[in-house]
Amino acid sequence: MFPSARRYVALAIFTIVLVMAVNLAWWVYYGRTEKLLDTQLSRRLTAVASAGAMMFDPAEVARLRAADLNSFARVTGLLERLRQSDSLAEAFILDENYTYLATTLTEPDSVYFLADLNGRFVDSAFFSRGISVLATPSYETGSIYLKSAFAPLADFSGTVVAVLGVEANVDYFDSLITLKRNLRLASLVSIAGGLFLGLLFLILQARMSKAEQQVFLGQTHAHMGRMVAVVAHEIKNPLQIIRASAERLARKSGADEAGYIVEETDRLNSIVSGYLEFARGDVSLVATEPPASFDLNDLLGSVRQHVTQHCAPDPVEWEHIDMLPSSGGGTKAFGHPRSLRQILLNLLLNGVEACQAAGRPIRIGLFPAVTDSKIRLTITDYGVGLSNAELKRVFSPFYTTKQAGSGLGLYLTRKLLADMGGTIKIESRKSEKTVVSIEIPREHGK
Numbered sequence: 001m002f003p004s005a006r007r008y009v010a011l012a013i014f015t016i017v018l019v020m021a022v023n024l025a026w027w028v029y030y031g032r033t034e035k036l037l038d039t040q041l042s043r044r045l046t047a048v049a050s051a052g053a054m055m056f057d058p059a060e061v062a063r064l065r066a067a068d069l070n071s072f073a074r075v076t077g078l079l080e081r082l083r084q085s086d087s088l089a090e091a092f093i094l095d096e097n098y099t100y101l102a103t104t105l106t107e108p109d110s111v112y113f114l115a116d117l118n119g120r121f122v123d124s125a126f127f128s129r130g131i132s133v134l135a136t137p138s139y140e141t142g143s144i145y146l147k148s149a150f151a152p153l154a155d156f157s158g159t160v161v162a163v164l165g166v167e168a169n170v171d172y173f174d175s176l177i178t179l180k181r182n183l184r185l186a187s188l189v190s191i192a193g194g195l196f197l198g199l200l201f202l203i204l205q206a207r208m209s210k211a212e213q214q215v216f217l218g219q220t221h222a223h224m225g226r227m228v229a230v231v232a233h234e235i236k237n238p239l240q241i242i243r244a245s246a247e248r249l250a251r252k253s254g255a256d257e258a259g260y261i262v263e264e265t266d267r268l269n270s271i272v273s274g275y276l277e278f279a280r281g282d283v284s285l286v287a288t289e290p291p292a293s294f295d296l297n298d299l300l301g302s303v304r305q306h307v308t309q310h311c312a313p314d315p316v317e318w319e320h321i322d323m324l325p326s327s328g329g330g331t332k333a334f335g336h337p338r339s340l341r342q343i344l345l346n347l348l349l350n351g352v353e354a355c356q357a358a359g360r361p362i363r364i365g366l367f368p369a370v371t372d373s374k375i376r377l378t379i380t381d382y383g384v385g386l387s388n389a390e391l392k393r394v395f396s397p398f399y400t401t402k403q404a405g406s407g408l409g410l411y412l413t414r415k416l417l418a419d420m421g422g423t424i425k426i427e428s429r430k431s432e433k434t435v436v437s438i439e440i441p442r443e444h445g446k
Helices: 003-053 058-065 069-085 115-127 172-253 256-280 296-311 337-357 388-393 409-419
Strands: 090-094 100-103 139-141 144-154 160-169 292-295 316-318 332-335 362-370 374-381 423-429 433-441
Touching (some): 003 069, 058 069, 058 144, 115 144, 115 160, 256 337, 296 316, 296 337, 296 362, 332 337, 337 409, 409 423
Parallel strands (some): 316 362
Antiparallel strands (some): 090 100, 139 144, 144 160, 292 332, 362 374
16 A cells, blocks of 8 residues: 555544544533433432422321322322422322322323333332332323332331322423434534545645655656766767777678667667756757658568567567558658657567566567558557556656566656657556557657
8 A cells, every 4th residue: 555545544544533533422421411411300309209208197198098088188289389399290199009099180080191101110119118219211201201200108007008209391301302403413514524624634635745746756857867867978988989899890891780780879879868968957858869751661670670689589479560551651750760769669678578577478569550640659568467556657767567677668758759749558457468559740749
């Protein structure tokens, strides 16, 4: 994984963790608030129920159970004062059959209508020893939330004969609902804000990475320029000696090979001179080669012959190549033949090395096509191929997939083509096939 990719992953993880932590803190706060309010209401109701139970002595409870009307009136009055003083929804007394003995309801049923929901708490107040007051959880009835507490009422013998119940509206539920709604909105806003900030940071990070790459590329060019200047200067002197020796050999023996040495030495000297000029400043690599008219078929034939000789004794399988028609000036082109030859040799020899690296026979192709204004050349090989990640970096200086490569070949090839007004495109599939297409103006500058 590249450093920039690691930064993006780290940023995404940080943003997700931050948003989750903030929202978790909010919802923990909501849960604690809800629990705190419920606990406080439970304490209040149990205190009210306990205090209310002390208002009724055993004799009063006995008379109430005996359906004494005077007792019923007094108990009902006490329950009403209890309800009003503590802002209760209802206060009532039940017997063991969940029947109302007294209640503050204006039109009560004979049986406690929430017996199915709260019956187990009433039973606990009746039959469980050691229990004084019980509070129920909050429950919903109709459109409101309620909470109840039950306190036992005993006779002279200490036997629980009735239960006092107090019931209150859970009025904080509206506030909790509002709080929950606000928390949901805040969660959505925080997620959207996190995504926005993350996207903004990614944009800034991408721009910073691009600036870093440009700075690095500038430094790389400077170092490469100094390196090329030194290497080119050291090569030029031996080249002059080789050329002079080849000329003397040609005069003495008349061997054709000596002429080839002179020709290739001049070509290499011109290339080195071009790189030397490039190292001295931001100048074109073809500045030392004036445009000229040349025969494209002759150039392609020379390139194929050179590659075949270079690979000897290994055979080279050339894919079928349609030569350009010679009539009507079909093979004549105008441009930079020496630079174009250098480009084709570099790409074809790359293809040869790819086939050898894959352990396959050398199979390459060179397909020409000429229009009124363009020269299009397609180079193919069936070697190791390139992955998508490699294709993205293949033109970067000093990037190479070869163990002994310099990483400058394709970079300088694209630079040469750009100086010639041309383009290069590479398509490849790993372990299958690589196709390189180059296109240059037929007449330089047009």
